[in-house]
Amino acid sequence: MNKVPFDGALGRKHRRIDPCFMTGKGCVYTEQIDNIINTRLKEGEKGEKEYRGFSILPFRPNTKTFHRNCLQKYLEANFPKTNPEGCLKLDTAEEVKRPGIVICEGICKRIQESDFITCDISLPNSNVFYELGLAYGIGQKIIVMHQKKSEFAKVISEKLNDLFCKCYEYDDLYPIKIEEINNEQNVWCDKERIKDNPDQLKILLYNHKKKPENTEIKTIKCNDDIVDIVDIVLNFEAHVKSVIGLTINDIVESLKVDNKNNIPKDYINIINDFRNCETVPVNSSFREIRESIDSAYCIIIRSGVECHPMTYFWLGYGHAHGKNVIPVNVLDDESKDVKDLAFDIRAQRHMFFFKNNPEKFEKELESSLVHMIKSDFSEWSRKKFWDKMLGKRGEVSIFTGALHIDSFGREMIGDWDLRAASELTSYFAQAQYRAKIESPIYSPEYKDNTRNLEEYINNLLKIIENKTCILIASPDVNPLTEIILGQIYQVTNKKLLFHESNEKILKRYPKVIKVIKEKESELEVKLENGKTEKKSGRFFYEERLSKNKKNQRGFEGSLREGSIFTEFVSQTSEPKEFEVLGSLIISKNLSSPGKYIIILNGISGPATFALTHVITGGITKEFVKYDPEKFMPEAKSEEILSNILKKLKSEDFSYLECYISVKVGRDPNSSEIPTTSDWRNILSWEVIET
Numbered sequence: 001m002n003k004v005p006f007d008g009a010l011g012r013k014h015r016r017i018d019p020c021f022m023t024g025k026g027c028v029y030t031e032q033i034d035n036i037i038n039t040r041l042k043e044g045e046k047g048e049k050e051y052r053g054f055s056i057l058p059f060r061p062n063t064k065t066f067h068r069n070c071l072q073k074y075l076e077a078n079f080p081k082t083n084p085e086g087c088l089k090l091d092t093a094e095e096v097k098r099p100g101i102v103i104c105e106g107i108c109k110r111i112q113e114s115d116f117i118t119c120d121i122s123l124p125n126s127n128v129f130y131e132l133g134l135a136y137g138i139g140q141k142i143i144v145m146h147q148k149k150s151e152f153a154k155v156i157s158e159k160l161n162d163l164f165c166k167c168y169e170y171d172d173l174y175p176i177k178i179e180e181i182n183n184e185q186n187v188w189c190d191k192e193r194i195k196d197n198p199d200q201l202k203i204l205l206y207n208h209k210k211k212p213e214n215t216e217i218k219t220i221k222c223n224d225d226i227v228d229i230v231d232i233v234l235n236f237e238a239h240v241k242s243v244i245g246l247t248i249n250d251i252v253e254s255l256k257v258d259n260k261n262n263i264p265k266d267y268i269n270i271i272n273d274f275r276n277c278e279t280v281p282v283n284s285s286f287r288e289i290r291e292s293i294d295s296a297y298c299i300i301i302r303s304g305v306e307c308h309p310m311t312y313f314w315l316g317y318g319h320a321h322g323k324n325v326i327p328v329n330v331l332d333d334e335s336k337d338v339k340d341l342a343f344d345i346r347a348q349r350h351m352f353f354f355k356n357n358p359e360k361f362e363k364e365l366e367s368s369l370v371h372m373i374k375s376d377f378s379e380w381s382r383k384k385f386w387d388k389m390l391g392k393r394g395e396v397s398i399f400t401g402a403l404h405i406d407s408f409g410r411e412m413i414g415d416w417d418l419r420a421a422s423e424l425t426s427y428f429a430q431a432q433y434r435a436k437i438e439s440p441i442y443s444p445e446y447k448d449n450t451r452n453l454e455e456y457i458n459n460l461l462k463i464i465e466n467k468t469c470i471l472i473a474s475p476d477v478n479p480l481t482e483i484i485l486g487q488i489y490q491v492t493n494k495k496l497l498f499h500e501s502n503e504k505i506l507k508r509y510p511k512v513i514k515v516i517k518e519k520e521s522e523l524e525v526k527l528e529n530g531k532t533e534k535k536s537g538r539f540f541y542e543e544r545l546s547k548n549k550k551n552q553r554g555f556e557g558s559l560r561e562g563s564i565f566t567e568f569v570s571q572t573s574e575p576k577e578f579e580v581l582g583s584l585i586i587s588k589n590l591s592s593p594g595k596y597i598i599i600l601n602g603i604s605g606p607a608t609f610a611l612t613h614v615i616t617g618g619i620t621k622e623f624v625k626y627d628p629e630k631f632m633p634e635a636k637s638e639e640i641l642s643n644i645l646k647k648l649k650s651e652d653f654s655y656l657e658c659y660i661s662v663k664v665g666r667d668p669n670s671s672e673i674p675t676t677s678d679w680r681n682i683l684s685w686e687v688i689e690t
Contacts, residue, residue, distance in 0.1 A: 009187040010051055010115050015138040017108060018392040019432060021319035026393045026432035029105065033113045040115075049086035054114040056132060057092065058125035066147075066173060067092065071118065074176040090118065107131055116141040116187070121157075121167070122150040127341055130312035137320025142188040143181070145170055156310070162286040164188070201297040203244055203274045207237050208282040208308040234358055236330050240300055240365070241277045247366045248275035251373055262635035266642065267377045274298075274373075282308070293317065298324040298372065300365075305339045306330075312341070322392060324372055326365070328353055378634065381641040382617055386433060388648060389596050390468055395434045397467045398424055401478030402440035411442050415678070416605025419623060420472050420612050427616040438463070441480050444497060457483055457493045466592045471599045473608055474515050475541040484597050485540045488587050488655045499537045502556060513557035513583070513657065514539075515603065516565070518546040553603045554581055555659065559689060564659065568604060571678040577665035581688075582607035584614060586644065587655035610662040610682045614640055624682040625667050631684040640687055659689040 020027050027033075040050060055071070057063050072090055079088040091114075093106045111117065117135045119142055121128060135142055144160060145168040146153030157167040165188040168181055180186075252272045255263055263271075277300075280292050293299060299318050303311055318325040326349045329338055333356045349368055353361045376383075390396055398421050402411035421437050428435035444456045460480055475482035479497060486496045489512050505512050537543045546552070554565030569578045582602040589595035598615070602608030609623060617637035618624065626633055640658070647656050663683040666673070673679050 009141045009189050012139075012141070012189060014112075014140045015320075015391075016112055016393065017134065017138055017320050017322075019322050020104075021322075021325065022104065027109075027112075029109045029112075030393060030434075033109060036113045044086070048081075050081075051086055051088050051115040052113075053088060053090040053116045053118055054110045055090050055092040056117060056119040056128055056135070058120065058123045058128050060123065063120060063122065066170065067120070070170065070173055070176055071145075074178075078178055108134065111135050111140065112138065114140070116143065118143045118145065120145055121153050122146040124152050124309040126307075126309055126312045129309040130316040130341060133313040133316025133318075134320045135316075136188070136313075137317040139189065143168060143186055144188055147172070159286045159310075160188070163290070201270060201273070202295065203277045203298045204280050204292060204296040204300065205237060205240055205277055206280045206282070206293075206299060206301045206311065206314055208302070208311045209306055210308055211306070234355070236302070236353055237279060239353070239358060239361075240328075243362050243365050244277045244369070245275045247369045248272065248373075250366075251370055262632045262638075263374070263377045264635055264638050264642070267380055267638075271373055271377060282310075289314065290317070293323070294321075296323060297376075298326065298369070300326045300328060302330060303327045303340055304329045304331075324376075325349065326351060326368065328361075330355070332356065379617065379638070381638045381645060382615075383431070385615070385641045385645055385648075386431065388645070389598070390433055393432050393434065394468065395436065396428060397464070397469045398435060398437045398472065399464075399469055399478065399480050400437075400440050400472045401480070402442050403477060404443060411440065413440055414473070414477065414605055416602075416609050417472050417477070419605075419620075420600060420609045423609065423612045423618075423620050424470060424616070426619040427612075430619060441478055443479055453497060454493055457496065461591060464589065464591070464597070466595065468589065468595045469597045471597065474601050474603065475538050476515070476517070476543075481599055481601060482538050482540050484587065484599060485585070487590055488585070491539060495539050497538050499542065500539055502542060505539070506557060511558045512540070513555050513559060515541045515553075515601065516544060516556050516563075517541070517553045517568070517603070518544050518551045520546050520551065555583065555603075559659075561689075564688065566603075566661075569664070569680075571680060575666040575673055575679050577663065577683070580604050580607045580662050580664055582611045582660045582662060584611055584658040584660060585655065586648070586658075588653075605678075606664045606680050606682060607660070607662050610685045611660060613637065613682070614658075614660060614685060625665075625669070626682075626684065627668075636685070643690070656690070658687060660685050661688045 016027065016030070016033070018027055018030075019025055040052065043050065053075075055067060057067055075088040075090055079086070081087045091110065093110065111131065111134055117132075117140050119128065119132045119135070121132070121144060132142070132144075142165075144157075144165055146157065148169045148171050153167070157165075160167060166185050168186050170176060248271065252268060252275075255268050255271075274297065278292075280289055282289070284292075293314060296318075299314075301311060301315050301318070303315065315325065315327060327340075328351045329340060330353045331338070332354070334352075334354055338352075351361060351364050351368070387394075400413050400417045400421055402413050404410070405412050425435045425437060441460065444453060460483055464480070469480075471478055471480045471484065473481060475485065482496055483493075485491075486493065489509055491509060491512075502514055502516075505514065551568045552565040553568045554563060556563040564581060566579045566581055568580070569576065580603055582600070585597075585599035585601060587597045587599070589597050600608050600611040602611055612618075613624070613633050614637055617634040618626075624633075644656065644658065647653060662685045664680050665683050666679050667681055
């Protein structure tokens with residue numbers, strides 16, 4: 001039997017299209033796509049390996065004949081179900097009879113769920129090139145083919161060859177030779193890194209017409225005399241650039257006067273540079289055009305029957321990467337029919353430029369740019385941060401700790417920890433990421449059960465494999481926090497979950513920073529053998545007797561000041577304004593490349609909850625009483641995450657720590673003290689050390 005061609009390429013995962021270019025939200029088929037792919041993988045593990053392909057082709061009688069008589073027959077004959085290496089199946093979309101019914105489920109979903117794509121570029125078909133752009137944009141495995149007689153395809157092949165695409169040429173209806181296609185050289189799967197978050201951003205115009213723009217001024221004849229010209233002719237490209245320049249200027253000036261969106265000043269400088277719209281040189285190499293589009297914030301693409309098919313390739317590519325794309329049809333007047341793609345891509349931001357009514361286009365483009373820019377840049381760093389941590393519409397696991405309460409005989413989760421988990425899931429749902437609150441982590445037994453401690457730690461590490469995780473609470477509450485800190489500071493498992501004096505730790509591990517909590521009396525724990533012993537903490541957590549009854553809490557170790565402490569005020573204390581400390585830790589998940597671990601290491605509950613607002617900007621207004629005149633959480637979060645993103649880009653990044661001071665107090669707008677809940681509210685927070 002024949003080995004499946006391009007088997008190595010089939011093993012590589014491709015991206016997903018997100019957000020949806022029709023709705024601007026997450027793909028509604030994400031779960032279905034996951035299930036389809038996972039089902040195929042499970043069946044493959046049983047020995048019934050099957051690779052599903054999706055064929056992109058123009059719906060023309062002769063092209064369909066080649067697809068049916070040659071391509072499908074070739075795969076069925078050479079890679080059947082009896083092939084131990086796996087069989088190949090090839091599906092195609094049904095021909096689109098009317099717009100708006102196929103693009104999501106019939107095309108986009110199937111491109112994402114397939115193992116590979118075949119694409120016939122023999123004809124200058126807009127639909128084919130749009131779908132090819134989508135597939136290439138997500139890094140799909142593609143076999144590009146064309147008939148040898150097609151001069152158009154040969155020109156396109158030369159462009160695609162610039163990025164290592166070797167097109168397969170077929171000869172009419174002659175059989176495909178297995179030795180010609182049975183290798184990975186025929187599979188287009190660009191291995192070069194694509195810049196999703198470039199530092200330099202711009203607005204681009206892609207205007208690729210089949211023929212040059214007609215800019216002649218039309219005149220009217222009357223009795224062989226030339227009379228007054230009706231109006232001047234506006235060049236589409238010049239008009240677009242004029243509207244962009246004026247609109248960006250208005251946006252920048254308005255933000256300087258009234259910044260209701262809390263956009264940081266640094267971002268306003270980025271927006272200001274958008275006023276000079278650049279035109280993509282369509283005669284440039286494939287690589288150069290792709291690099292221009294990769295670095296674009298927004299792409300305005302002229303579409304329509306008068307445009308070159310490569311227009312639609314870059315339109316699909318931009319949609320696949322979640323770019324801000326504005327397709328524009330240029331028409332003489334509003335009575336003209338729109339001849340574009342067979343399926344409807346006009347659901348989001350599609351516009352028309354009517355030569356006899358350019359004012360309408362001006363207003364639409366201005367309105368779209370204003371909404372787009374103010375919406376995007378109010379959460380620019382947060383979006384980039386979470387895309388870095390999770391991938392677009394990625395998954396995150398949230399872990400809380402559970403402490404054993406003797407008086408109740410059960411494990412319980414702190415109320416502020418539950419609020420933190422709820423706040424995070426609310427943010428992720430709104431931002432189109434997928435969050436899962438995992439089972440709480442129970443604390444292990446202490447020194448009389450050390451034989452199982454290594455197994456306990458290894459089991460917890462298995463739980464977080466292949467996941468990006470958020471760990472809520474300090475080491476005394478959440479054992480995972482202790483274990484991951486141990487990995488970061490290279491502390492052996494034998495030392496974790498046991499107390500060791502800070503003096504000894506700093507000698508052996510000078511970079512360690514430890515949580516310190518003062519208590520008015522020493523705590524004791526009851527062991528299984530009936531004896532009791534003093535509870536002194538863990539490797540990254542220590543309890544001490546308070547010397548002045550202030551019960552201070554803080555961090556001690558390799559900080560610039562050596563240690564930072566504040567007085568602890570509990571929910572049962574007399575209400576007053578105070579400060580509490582927290583540590584935000586971001587680390588690579590050492591067991592899973594491409595995954596991260598975020599630790600919200602709060603000294604007390606309010607600090608842990610405040611850390612959720614540091615990384616999200618805040619969703620819930622409950623438990624916080626920010627003064628809008630003095631503190632803007634969204635803008636502050638953007639500022640902090642912007643600095644963190646710079647450090648994450650470092651090639652030698654392994655982890656970073658950020659220390660936050662949180663101001664806590666009672667509700668300033670209420671004179672009553674709550675009797676059924678905690679009176680403490682978050683008033684503001686700021687970075688004190690990184």
